[in-house]
Amino acid sequence: MQTFSGVGVAPGRVLGPVRQMPKPVQEPPARLDGAVNIPADVTVESQGQRIKDAAKAVQAELRARAATASGEGKEVLEATALMAADPMLVKSAIRLLSPEAPGGARTAERAVWEAAATVADSLKALGGYMAERVADVLDVRARIVSELRGLPAPGIPASDVPFILAAEDLAPADTATLDPAKVIALITSSGGPQSHTAILARALGLPAIVAAPGVDEIGDGTEVYLDGAAGTITVDPGEELRLAAKAWANQASTIAAFSGSNVMADGFRVPLLANVGTGADAVKAADAGAEGVGLLRTEFCFLDRDDEPTVEEQIAAYGAVFAAFPGKKVVVRTLDAGADKPLPFLTNADEPNPALGVRGYRTDLTSPGVLERQLAAIAAAEAANQAEVWVMAPMISTAEEAAHFAALCSAAGLKTPGVMVEVPSAALTAASVLREVSFASLGTNDLTQYAMAADRQLGPLATLNDPWQPAVLQLVKLTADGAAAASAGGSARPVGVCGEAAADPALAVVLVGLGVATLSMSARALAAVSAVLATVTVAQAQQLATAALAAPSASAARKAVRAQLPILDELGL
Numbered sequence: 001m002q003t004f005s006g007v008g009v010a011p012g013r014v015l016g017p018v019r020q021m022p023k024p025v026q027e028p029p030a031r032l033d034g035a036v037n038i039p040a041d042v043t044v045e046s047q048g049q050r051i052k053d054a055a056k057a058v059q060a061e062l063r064a065r066a067a068t069a070s071g072e073g074k075e076v077l078e079a080t081a082l083m084a085a086d087p088m089l090v091k092s093a094i095r096l097l098s099p100e101a102p103g104g105a106r107t108a109e110r111a112v113w114e115a116a117a118t119v120a121d122s123l124k125a126l127g128g129y130m131a132e133r134v135a136d137v138l139d140v141r142a143r144i145v146s147e148l149r150g151l152p153a154p155g156i157p158a159s160d161v162p163f164i165l166a167a168e169d170l171a172p173a174d175t176a177t178l179d180p181a182k183v184i185a186l187i188t189s190s191g192g193p194q195s196h197t198a199i200l201a202r203a204l205g206l207p208a209i210v211a212a213p214g215v216d217e218i219g220d221g222t223e224v225y226l227d228g229a230a231g232t233i234t235v236d237p238g239e240e241l242r243l244a245a246k247a248w249a250n251q252a253s254t255i256a257a258f259s260g261s262n263v264m265a266d267g268f269r270v271p272l273l274a275n276v277g278t279g280a281d282a283v284k285a286a287d288a289g290a291e292g293v294g295l296l297r298t299e300f301c302f303l304d305r306d307d308e309p310t311v312e313e314q315i316a317a318y319g320a321v322f323a324a325f326p327g328k329k330v331v332v333r334t335l336d337a338g339a340d341k342p343l344p345f346l347t348n349a350d351e352p353n354p355a356l357g358v359r360g361y362r363t364d365l366t367s368p369g370v371l372e373r374q375l376a377a378i379a380a381a382e383a384a385n386q387a388e389v390w391v392m393a394p395m396i397s398t399a400e401e402a403a404h405f406a407a408l409c410s411a412a413g414l415k416t417p418g419v420m421v422e423v424p425s426a427a428l429t430a431a432s433v434l435r436e437v438s439f440a441s442l443g444t445n446d447l448t449q450y451a452m453a454a455d456r457q458l459g460p461l462a463t464l465n466d467p468w469q470p471a472v473l474q475l476v477k478l479t480a481d482g483a484a485a486a487s488a489g490g491s492a493r494p495v496g497v498c499g500e501a502a503a504d505p506a507l508a509v510v511l512v513g514l515g516v517a518t519l520s521m522s523a524r525a526l527a528a529v530s531a532v533l534a535t536v537t538v539a540q541a542q543q544l545a546t547a548a549l550a551a552p553s554a555s556a557a558r559k560a561v562r563a564q565l566p567i568l569d570e571l572g573l
């Protein structure tokens, strides 16, 4: 039995066939020249026919998928299918094959590439609804070029049977097309525990393993067993593992749904909130019992566009989230563009070191006005809804930045300003940072990458990029202690956690023991985290936190804490 190992980022034991995520389509070389001789049997006519056939094949494939889809997905597939055989696109591609075309003859692939780029540019220039179709044109282009090359279509593979999706890594945009009814687990050769694959897996409740070298080479259709807690993948599993997967499926359904009010064994309340990116996520989170939203990733509302959303568009997007939580807390994070979440209208793609670049709150330096307009939109959406809105800035490094952000919030009429603590300098100076604002939320994903100087997206660094690292836990403690000092004699400055650490039930116990007041996670994790917190008192959580802080390594900390929480094994977590 061949095995692969990586970093388990979402628990679960499942068995199924692997499907590989096709590699992104590469741009075809610019044009035919002396180096690429056209074989004698290749004529403009034969190339033109190839383009027509490829466009038709893509259309047929999309139509077939639309026939089995429903709702919004069906509409999108139908619209894309129409675009695939659009005579305008096919005709202008064929025109570019001719030696008389401006710039000379092109290969069929290149002609499609350029023709679609021209269509995309004109749609963009039209703006509004038309501009929103640009992504569809580029999707169709990638599909036709893949068809011409005889390669699998880009994007998450279509399949009639449930499968385990294997990839090098997944991008935030892949979220939209991933059907959790078909994809039963995720395995990637790259990415770390805080990568978007990991975040996506937890959001969808899918078992997942990242940073497992070689899994992007497993053949399509190969049956594998994976254990998301252990981080192992076994090819051609035997009967024993088949039974283990079955047992897990039975056990997983025994965790009680979250009641909507998280209480520890001694009656202490630690509100469990949800991380969301859109109004649809917020509705799901409210249904799952979330006590509010601890992180609204506003950039997730605008990932598919390259211009700044208007204030009206923003009001609608935030309002949809607020409407799902009347009377409850919703913490909005202002745009966190840059590094792993590039937004073309805010970030410079040529930065040599994007994680240390102009990202998050720092984009206010290079694109003044965007933050003020966003705060105005948040305030307007708040006025139109009943949610209790808190606002925080990502990537705050100093007390001065915190004070500036608080002043901007106050000018916009937003009463509860806060900061994300995800840069070690903010944790180290938490008392002065928190004197400037009303609350803090620990972004343990970035705090870990910056504390350990390990890019959160890099597979080989996944062991460093682990929020159980005692250095990260020290920074969490410093933040909680600093907030307590800033609050002394005045109003309380609560510290929450909204990084992925909060979704790990064992680590959630440690975080509470370190003084964290609220935990925010993907809605899928609420039930498991609540079930585990219900078995410990605050005093026990503090003892476990002390043990974790004293451990010599992340794995020793995890092991020491897990050994004291028998409920984890009982629930298969």
Ligand SMILES: C=C(OP(=O)(O)O)C(=O)O
Pocket: 295, 297, 336, 422, 442, 443, 444, 445, 446, 447, 498, 499, 500
């Ligand atoms: C919650 C966080 O933000 P993001 O993952 O969106 O960077 C974090 O850094 O922990």
Ligand SMILES: [Mg+2]
Pocket: 394, 422, 443, 445, 446
């Ligand atoms: Mg972050």
